[in-house]
Amino acid sequence: MAPRPSIAAAGLLLLAGLAACGPVPVAQAERNCLDDARAADRPRAEVGLGVGTDGDRVVAMTGISMTVSSDYVVGRDPSDVFNRCVMRQSGQFPSRPLADQPGWRR
Numbered sequence: 239m240a241p242r243p244s245i246a247a248a249g250l251l252l253l254a255g256l257a258a259c260g261p262v263p264v265a266q267a268e269r270n271c272l273d274d275a276r277a278a279d280r281p282r283a284e285v286g287l288g289v290g291t292d293g294d295r296v297v298a299m300t301g302i303s304m305t306v307s308s309d310y311v312v313g314r315d316p317s318d319v320f321n322r323c324v325m326r327q328s329g330q331f332p333s334r335p336l337a338d339q340p341g342w343r344r
Contacts (some may be wrong), residue, residue: 261329268332268339271323276309278319279344309323316344 262270274284286301309319320336336342 240287245248262327264324264328264330265335267324267327267330268320271320272341274307274309274323275316275320275342277305278309278314278316281306281310 261267282305284301284303286299286303288299290297290299309316317336321332321337324330324332332339337344
């Protein structure tokens with residue numbers, strides 16, 4: 239017969255899983271939400287250029303990626319997107335407005 243985990247061990251795993259879903263500190267939520275605010279401010283684009291070889295020939299490689307958030311499409315204010323995101327993640331208002339956040343540039 240295979241050993242079964244104890245009820246206490248199963249309970250601890252369940253609590254650990256639930257703790258991961260809980261609110262995060264405001265400072266962490268502010269850092270997490272900067273990307274959402276940036277996405278609401280403007281679309282993002284990336285261009286990649288490179289050279290590769292398969293041993294016999296050299297091949298030029300290119301790539302283009304563009305991301306447009308739904309917040310940008312509907313014209314939401316990046317500050318509002320930021321505030322809502324911080325509230326959703328931490329359950330508290332941001333400690334300072336988006337314009338005063340380190341790393342925010344418009």
